[in-house]
Amino acid sequence: MDEFELIRRYFDRKPAAAGVEIGIGDDGAVLAPHPEKHQVQVIDTLVEGVHFPADTNPADIAYRAVAVNLSDIAAMGASPRWMTLALTLNNASETWVEAFASGLFEAADAHDLALVGGDTTSGPVVTVTVNITGELEKGSALLRSGGRVGDTIFVTGTLGDASAGLALLQKNEPNAFLVQRFLRPTARIATGKQLLRKASAAIDISDGLLGDLRKLLSASKVGGEIDIEKLPLSDALCERFGDAERQRFALTGGDDYELCFTGSRDAVRGIAGITAIGTVTASPRLVCRLHNEIVQVDDSGYRHFR
């Protein structure tokens, strides 16, 4: 299929969204930013064979590529507005592209996120890069660096589902709920916005709770203690895995795309779907407790280039 025809048929939707003066079809998009807000910009790539199996449903690939970026937008407390897409295809069929576009817009439409530009290329493996621009009130961005000693450590949703889902996919023992949690992560946009001026620091959990919480604590120049028994776990995870495995998924599994944040219990009271799991401390370390005993956890999380 011809590149220009491909774009016209599946990605160029009219009418354009709010703030989009010129969308897809010129050398660049022309956008009207809010005159009194700051912008948040994020970019993330998914590579076939690295971030998803080659035979993944293209709608799921696209959904996930948008969702992982929305998760970064959520972790800053911003409202998503515009997206660009760089899509490298490997002899994709028109059916494949159509399914991909459906997943892309499903994820985007849920958050009034407009696709404003893109580039399609060919290469040996499918590679999807999404760049999202969001907006928020000046000076309100949720940073990693604001955690204070005495703050409570919270997470959204349940932990470990996505990595458990991936493990089951790879063993060919799929569990519908857990696999969905891997393929279609829920970006916590609404919660991120509720946390503005309430949480002291936030990060999204992409590499695993311990690894990402450590980044937040390090940026805030503090330490922390978490209680493993307090980690929120889904029924599906608990039914399928024993204590040790589910704790490992929840602590280091990665791909959750939940938020981890710090703040006072009073400030965040009334915000739904969050769980207190520990406390910010003055020590530079992150300590894990289980049944009130300090335990060691293999906590490297998932990192590229290991």
Place this chain on the structure above:
Amino acid sequence: MDEFELIRRYFDRKPAAAGVEIGIGDDGAVLAPHPEKHQVQVIDTLVEGVHFPADTNPADIAYRAVAVNLSDIAAMGASPRWMTLALTLNNASETWVEAFASGLFEAADAHDLALVGGDTTSGPVVTVTVNITGELEKGSALLRSGGRVGDTIFVTGTLGDASAGLALLQKNEPNAFLVQRFLRPTARIATGKQLLRKASAAIDISDGLLGDLRKLLSASKVGGEIDIEKLPLSDALCERFGDAERQRFALTGGDDYELCFTGSRDAVRGIAGITAIGTVTASPRLVCRLHNEIVQVDDSGYRHFR
């Protein structure tokens, strides 16, 4: 090398640039857009083996990845401000990354373009996606759709050098000037800004003059006539290639990253480095003349997914 260490060492430069509230290192960049301007956003990908040979100097890969995006910014008449980078590496050495970063910042620094965020992943081939945000006065963007019957058709610089350089690279007969024109295209940012409110329409020449001029004419719902003898050619191209070959490179070669634009001769008088090559007509076709005879040219240019 560890991903976080890689970013810190080669890509995270302080102090941050103008308008960058929070740069690399959090979940997203926080940016302060100009309250009275519009933004232009562009994204483009280069894939190893498709857009550059695998043994290309990493500094040249990075320079080119930035330059091709700057070229789109130039074609809109915008001033570049912020860039995000999605870099997929295939077991790159630290030396490779260091060279890549040097080429990236060389291209960016020439235009006060700040790297504000990015993502590094691993994959089977090097894939570089750059997203650039620029700014311009509201309502001033140079679109493809403004060409009017009677306008003159212009191009910047010289045509055909890049594709000739690539052909020589592939035949292992490198010519320093022509190969540089392929590896390190000159984004016409200054000219693009001069053309604001003077040119009627503009596009950058990435796929070849004929293919890209046709896109401009089609968007403007007009036709055109160009005179092949008027195409600006470099001395290096003329010394190395005969009439037929150099005309083919100039007409359909691609990778020039010069601007093609329309406007009245009076409006653009005094702008340096531009050449009139033809006229916008009411006919829906693009006609090429050589020695005043109409000639047929294989004009598909370079398209993906052929």
